[in-house]
Amino acid sequence: MRFLSLASRNLKEIYRDPLAIAWGMVFPAVLMPAIISIGKNAPMEIFTANALTPAVAVFSFGFLTLFSAIILAKDRESAFLTRLLTTPLTATDFILAYILPFLPIAILQIIICFVVGSFYGVTINSTILITLIILFTMAVGCISLGMILGSLFTEKQAPGVSSIVIVIISILGGCWMDLKAIGGVFETIGYSLPFAHAIDAARAVLNGSSVSGIVTDFYWVLGYTLVFFVVGIFCFRWRTKG
């Protein structure tokens, strides 16, 4: 369990950087009322609390990709990682140690979204646990994606590339528009990625869908998360193998 020591360090590095907290926590809390107020002028299904709450949560996970990519890229380029590479930590230890500290942030992001969403009428009943599992799985996927980007790109490149991921989540995840209504290539690309599946599944559960109705979407999310995690380990190992 050596990775827990490194995870604890990473947690402190994140929490002692106020900007990360501000973007990670405050942003979703501000974004949700802002979009709902915009949506009042355009009364559409996509601007209801049940539709927006999962969308804002998944969109916020894009910042987890950004932060996790930055912290790994920063360490990878510094002598600190050289020191760590001479310790008995394995590549899996490293990836776990960089993912774990972001999980509490992800949970807080989800909670913030639902607390804010509750003021606008989001459905909170026994099925919320399923919604949380879907969103949490997506969060792990986004953090793992950050591990891939942090392994492949430099400290300067990682924020730029991660911003593209945030834009992709925003547009191709169907956060603020209905991908099915747009159709065509956008819909095809959007549904070949996990973000739209995560948002759709969470929305469906909040709107009363049974578990069987969202299984396919969940498998997309889970599959991508596992792939991102394994590819993250592979990329980290590849970049540090010397």
Next chain:
Amino acid sequence: MSNHENENEYAIQTFDLTKSFGNRKAVDKINLVVKKGDIFSLLGPNGAGKTTTIKMLTGVLKPTVGTAKIMDYDITRNPSEVKGIIDISPQETAIAGHLTAWENLILMGGINGLKKEDTEKRAKKLIKLMGLTERANEQVQKFSGGMQRRLSIAMALISDPPILFLDEPTLGLDPQARRVIWEQIEQLKGKKTIILTTHYLEEADALADRVAIVSQGNIIAEGTPQELKKNIYGLQTMIIKGENLSSPDIGGLKEIYPHITKIDGGIKIEAQELIFDEIVDYLRSRGVKINWLSMKEPSLDDVFFNLTGEEVN
């Protein structure tokens, strides 16, 4: 050099250790042995291959050809075991900036699998040893370069490794901060095997039991600082200025010390070994009045220059 004699005596042995980056050989068939408890210095200019050698020995880089043994473990076959008995203070300051000095030490203890009580006990000792007691609970990003470097060395010592790699531990520090780190390294002498890379000749001279001079990926000379100075450069120099230093007066001296040259107001004598009293007594017996005299031992700087034709720094 035989790498196989008295194997138990050695902490480190390398066997044609080579690292190539593309077509460029950063380290080319390095063979060296380091005795247990020695401070062994790899001395050379930037880009000589010192850090690459260290990175191979610590498992950060894989050798292209050849291997090395750390204690009884092969660095290519048993990297995990090697990582369990070494630690490193890398060239750049390798600390977690948002953590305090204390937290940095606890972190390294945890990563190395130490028990919490043992880590805390050692951390207290190391904080004291490195003179960081008063600022132990401050975030280390606020520390001076010298303090950060001392903490970096302390972090390498927390696991109490038998073998310690110090990669340019005083690079970029002012002479006072450098001296403090030297004193702390001297305290470890005999207790740990230390591989110290440096391009400060005086650092290798002051600290190392043995020195390997590295140039363009090769070890071009190896020995104790004294051996290198004596055998490779080997010339002590004496400059004498005075009155009545005319040729007949030094004629007899030239038979003993053939390398005597005239300089402005005096003479310069160079030899493997200069006997001070013999020279002074001889000149005085010839009526020479000595006004000024200096004697210079060869330095590792001279050795390096003699070997490579370049200044090390």
